[in-house]
Amino acid sequence: MTLTVRQKIFVSMGLLVLIIGGTHAVTKQAYMESLFDQFRKEEIDASYLNSLPGEQIEILKTYVSGKMKKFWLGNWVFFIATGLLFSLWISGVLTIPLRRLVAAIERVAQGDLNVNVPVQSKDEYGKVIQTFNDMTLRLREAEDARRRLVADVAHELRTPLSIMQLKLENAQQAGQYVPPEMLLRLHDEVIRLSMLVEDLHVLSLAEAGRLALDLKPLDLSARLEQIVDDVKMEAEENGLEMSFYSKTRPVTVMADARRITQVFINLLTNAIRYTPERGRISVVIEDKVLDRDTIYTCVSVKDTGIGIPAEELTHLFDRFYRVEKARSRHTGGTGLGLSIAHHLIRTHGGFIRVESEPDKGTTFTVYLPLSR
Secondary structure, three states: OOOOHHHHHHHHHHHHHHHHHHHHHHHHHHHHHHHHHHHHHHOOOHHHHOOOHHHHHHHHHHHHHHHHHHHHHHHHHHHHHHHHHHHHHHHHHHOHHHHHHHHHHHHHHOOOOOOOOOOOOOOHHHHHHHHHHHHHHHHHHHHHHHHHHHHHHHHHHHHHHHHHHHHHHHHHHHOOOOOHHHHHHHHHHHHHHHHHHHHHHHHHHHHOOOOOOOOEEEEHHHHHHHHHHHHHHHHHHOOOEEEEEEOOOOOEEEEOHHHHHHHHHHHHHHHHHOOOOOOEEEEEEEEEEEEOOEEEEEEEEEEOOOOOOHHHHOOOOOOOOOOOHHHOOOOOOOOOHHHHHHHHHHHOOOEEEEEEEOOOEEEEEEEEEOOO
16 A cells, blocks of 8 residues: 555654653553652651641652652653654655655756656655656657757758859859759759758747647548649659548538648658559548547548558657658658648647558558537
8 A cells, every 4th residue: 555645744643642652651650650669668657657647648649749740841851852853753754755856856957867766655756756757758858859950950951052062162163154954953952941941940830839820611521632633643653553532521620721731742742752663542531530539530641651660650750750761861851741740730639640560551640620
């Protein structure tokens, strides 16, 4: 049975009362016995024996009351000292986890995030320490993500800038006419930079909850059908079969049409990029899917591609994250698309789930609140 801190204090004080009460009863009994023995030796003489019974009782009362004053004074000193020492001990025992936590907090305040306080109980202190450990873990992950973000942004910006700088320097040194082909390459790199900056801008706004949406009733079924038609040619050029299926029409949601289009273009582009020739990509929309007591519109984008290892799935929506090998910088994009899609759907009040199995395919499922 796990006791709370309050229960531990109550039990400790109860034990203290029992100890002091038992000690008092035993010492009082022993002192009274010794007191009567002492009275017999000191006070019982000829004058006492010749006194009247009433006088004898008064002599006994006076003797006992005088001695008991010293006893009570000694007892009070003992009880107060015992109580103070016990309180000091129990407070020290109960605040040991708190002192460890305070020391860990001071280390975090100094910038040391590699702090982990051992959880040695399941009471309130244990819960607080566990929460603190979880917090420092998230801080470490956030710091690692920040460092990766800085490194990745620097890398993504450096590549097109280096290409443009090299070509401009060559053209400048040659002092000759610049052919349109070179200008086209430079323009492509400028577009790449612009897209990266725009993606970072959208992602930062979405993460901060400040992305403005133009929410209007949208027939999601009709919009998805149009999106599939737009990317179907690219799929067919890669030898892929793409299909769209809707169980009900229309399916109306409150959404920003441009942002929703951005989400599904990204998901379909990824499916085309990582599905081998002769593969299949299917888009299925379902109306009124119940999840966690809320009714959603559910859109599944399923492919028969290379799949994603299970250990990679938890990081799939992180900024600049790419699954190793097949999803490298040479075959993939900037690594921002899925993160942007994740935050855009969250801004709409929905969420994305992903299921995948290596060499068998991946399914991204988007849940959007159904418009009433």
